[in-house]
Amino acid sequence: MQANPYNTYKQTSVETASPERLVIMLYDGALKFLRIAREAVENRNIEEANRYICKTQDIINEFIVSLDMNTGEIAINLRNIYDFWNRMLIEANIKKDPVLIEKVMEQVQEMRDTWAEAALKYKSGQPTAAGGVNIEG
Numbered sequence: 571m572q573a574n575p576y577n578t579y580k581q582t583s584v585e586t587a588s589p590e591r592l593v594i595m596l597y598d599g600a601l602k603f604l605r606i607a608r609e610a611v612e613n614r615n616i617e618e619a620n621r622y623i624c625k626t627q628d629i630i631n632e633f634i635v636s637l638d639m640n641t642g643e644i645a646i647n648l649r650n651i652y653d654f655w656n657r658m659l660i661e662a663n664i665k666k667d668p669v670l671i672e673k674v675m676e677q678v679q680e681m682r683d684t685w686a687e688a689a690l691k692y693k694s695g696q697p698t699a700a701g702g703v704n705i706e707g
Contacts (some may be wrong), residue, residue, distance in 0.1 A: 599629055
């Protein structure tokens with residue numbers, strides 16, 4: 571059986587990405603899943619909405635388990651943000667509320683942009699704080 575070239579490309583992209591790029595890719599995935607979930611809610615496709623809200627929560631849970639809680643306040647604050655997102659998504663899933671999904675999307679987008687900026691500074695050698703997340707290999 572011949573491998574799907576797109577899937578091969580995606581797998582190679584993940585396997586060769588830097589740790590900071592992987593974080594950004596996860597945020598991009600969360601945003602994609604949130605968009606699909608919001609559209610599914612708006613179209614009253616309950617099953618698809620649930621599936622993509624849960625996929626987003628899987629990514630958020632990955633962020634939580636990757637936190638290095640020994641780094642102190644930053645890690646604690648990030649964990650609180652991630653927990654808040656999860657609670658909002660649980661409520662959005664129960665109520666099938668696209669407004670709640672949109673609120674999470676806005677915050678995830680903001681965090682993604684912050685990580686992208688930090689990654690650029692890291693790449694250019696400027697000092698940055700890792701935010702309590704272990705992005706080293």
